[in-house]
Amino acid sequence: MAQNGRQTLSEVASGEGVILPEPTLRRLPWYLAYLSTLRAKKVSHVSSTQIARELNVDASQIAKDLYFLNIRGKTRIGYEVTALERKLRDFLGFDRQHNAVIVGVGSLGAALMSDQGLQRYGLNVVAGVDINPELQGTFVGGIPVVNPDDLPMLVKKLGVSVGILTVPFDAAQDVADELVAAGVRGLWNFTPRRIRVCGDNTVVANTSIYSHLALMYNRLATMPQNQSD
Amino acid sequence: MAQNGRQTLSEVASGEGVILPEPTLRRLPWYLAYLSTLRAKKVSHVSSTQIARELNVDASQIAKDLYFLNIRGKTRIGYEVTALERKLRDFLGFDRQHNAVIVGVGSLGAALMSDQGLQRYGLNVVAGVDINPELQGTFVGGIPVVNPDDLPMLVKKLGVSVGILTVPFDAAQDVADELVAAGVRGLWNFTPRRIRVCGDNTVVANTSIYSHLALMYNRLATMPQNQSD
Numbered sequence: 001m002a003q004n005g006r007q008t009l010s011e012v013a014s015g016e017g018v019i020l021p022e023p024t025l026r027r028l029p030w031y032l033a034y035l036s037t038l039r040a041k042k043v044s045h046v047s048s049t050q051i052a053r054e055l056n057v058d059a060s061q062i063a064k065d066l067y068f069l070n071i072r073g074k075t076r077i078g079y080e081v082t083a084l085e086r087k088l089r090d091f092l093g094f095d096r097q098h099n100a101v102i103v104g105v106g107s108l109g110a111a112l113m114s115d116q117g118l119q120r121y122g123l124n125v126v127a128g129v130d131i132n133p134e135l136q137g138t139f140v141g142g143i144p145v146v147n148p149d150d151l152p153m154l155v156k157k158l159g160v161s162v163g164i165l166t167v168p169f170d171a172a173q174d175v176a177d178e179l180v181a182a183g184v185r186g187l188w189n190f191t192p193r194r195i196r197v198c199g200d201n202t203v204v205a206n207t208s209i210y211s212h213l214a215l216m217y218n219r220l221a222t223m224p225q226n227q228s229d
Numbered sequence: 230m231a232q233n234g235r236q237t238l239s240e241v242a243s244g245e246g247v248i249l250p251e252p253t254l255r256r257l258p259w260y261l262a263y264l265s266t267l268r269a270k271k272v273s274h275v276s277s278t279q280i281a282r283e284l285n286v287d288a289s290q291i292a293k294d295l296y297f298l299n300i301r302g303k304t305r306i307g308y309e310v311t312a313l314e315r316k317l318r319d320f321l322g323f324d325r326q327h328n329a330v331i332v333g334v335g336s337l338g339a340a341l342m343s344d345q346g347l348q349r350y351g352l353n354v355v356a357g358v359d360i361n362p363e364l365q366g367t368f369v370g371g372i373p374v375v376n377p378d379d380l381p382m383l384v385k386k387l388g389v390s391v392g393i394l395t396v397p398f399d400a401a402q403d404v405a406d407e408l409v410a411a412g413v414r415g416l417w418n419f420t421p422r423r424i425r426v427c428g429d430n431t432v433v434a435n436t437s438i439y440s441h442l443a444l445m446y447n448r449l450a451t452m453p454q455n456q457s458d
Binding site for chain 1: 254255258263265285322335336340343344345346347350351390398414415417420435436439445446447451
């Protein structure tokens, strides 16, 4: 990556070092998922208009998002499905392995450890971490649960880049601090606690499951009642 | 709820029929989680400044969010912890039971069925639904997996209000249509497919796990390298 923050054309083309806006990054996996189904159906080309219709996203927005990756469709033909799918997967990093630990092997932590699907998106969970001695030494979904004391060694030895936080609210900031001190630079926060990190060497992604539930409950409680039966 | 969309003061006070802005709804569970830890520590009062410091949210924003619920802090004393916690839990609907089905008992679906934590947030998963006959009749996390044909009966009989979508991209829209036809009005979409629903009788909440991964990978790949070893 260019030191001054500007990207060269070859970097853009290879998907390296391009800092994309968050909304674009959110949409790219949608495009990828759709392209995978098209490839499975042996469709060779797709237009941004087709993608737009399928995904309920503005066609010009799609063209703009893909242009960020230096991908342009051909007039009347559109995008080549297999090539675009490969470029998106590569760009999104789903084909590269990112070693991760899950801290807090409660119900959600254990559920995520059992979710084999994360592997297909480049996330390789190497261990669960829990303060409960009864859990240490056990396996969840084939993955070992270790003592928090082993965290720094584990991170160093296995090159862990992602720490998944599924601890209670009270423990979240301390665990985040410990992960960062151990050298983990990506925090995936499932707790309702807003994590603070210092400097620009750490990235925090928040997945607020309970916020989504709150939103849904509120809308359900306030929407007009169903007219049918 | 008042028919014309305006709320009376008593409705606001009881938390019924108040349509809150999405960002406010996202933050309320953060406040609730913090208040629960304060109550556990037997703290009696908390100021918006303290909440702000703890959660990294602007203090005036917190006061505004709570004012939506007709909750006001007292000068110099702040908010009463147990009362505010109770009001938030009640308002957010976490104390009321919402029956749900999980459609698609793959890795993520099975993981969510095993997550006992959802129950504490008012989500009561009554069944998994899967087209795979080998899964039908089995139990995951103590919850039965049923045939999609049983869905309409199940929804009617148990009053299912939430359908959780953990099916592949290709099946997502059809499953959403079937859920809505069966009378489910809340769709919690974990697939990368953007779901379309007609009318204003259905609410869709999207939890794009893979979009969060994409965001984290991109930021990890583009952030300055760690200086220390």
